[in-house]
Amino acid sequence: MLFVQGTKRGIAAGMLFLTNFADQAVVLPLTFAVALALVAAGWRRGALAWVTAILVTLAVILVGKLVVHACAGTLLSVSGLRSPSGHTASAAIAYGGLLALLAPQAWRPRLLAVLAAIVAAAVIGGTRLALGVHTRADVLVGAVVGIAGVMMLSRLAGERPPGVRLALPLAAAVGVVLLFHGEHLHAEGRIWHLSHLVWPLTVCLPPG
Secondary structure (H helix, E strand, C coil), rough: CCCHHHHHHHHHHHHHHHHHHCHHHHHHHHHHHHHHHHHHHHHHHHHHHHHHHHHHHHHHHHHHHHHHHHCCCCCHHHCCCCCCCCHHHHHHHHHHHHHHHHCCCHHHHHHHHHHHHHHHHHHHHHHHHHHCCCCHHHHHHHHHHHHHHHHHHHHHHHHCCCCCCCCHHHHHHHHHHHHHCCCCCCCCCCHHHHCCCCCCCHCCCCCC
């Protein structure tokens, strides 16, 4: 029994370790650190595309969360959708997006980025399911939004110009992830509260 309990705790700790790579406390500083590094490296269009794609992805997830929280108990709940997974979307756009920008052109970075986004979404989505914080529908929505964000990023950024120093944004990404991994933003409670205050979302709320 003790062995089984210890194994379960170990698995849960492993899932938590992995899922923390996609926490907003990591992804938000990663976004701005890499953007600054891209500008310093000489690729302003890449920096703008990176920031735009990530912020749009997170905004779509935020709106989705607000709607689902406010309209819980309606037809949305029948689908199993409780709260679109921000971790899953963040993993796809952040780590798939990094490959889109930094992979060698010979590796077909656009295709590689989409594949990486799918893998990242599957891994982090799996941890969210294992930890019991999301449903399959939540994870699927997050994955679709994140992968779409990577595709948008690739289109906005275009081909990387020659002479861009990739070491700087790569070092910034690794440094931020190592520095902030394990930190938590705890945004879900604030989002739930906001969903009950913002019109027209309040029309979904029961009277009283």
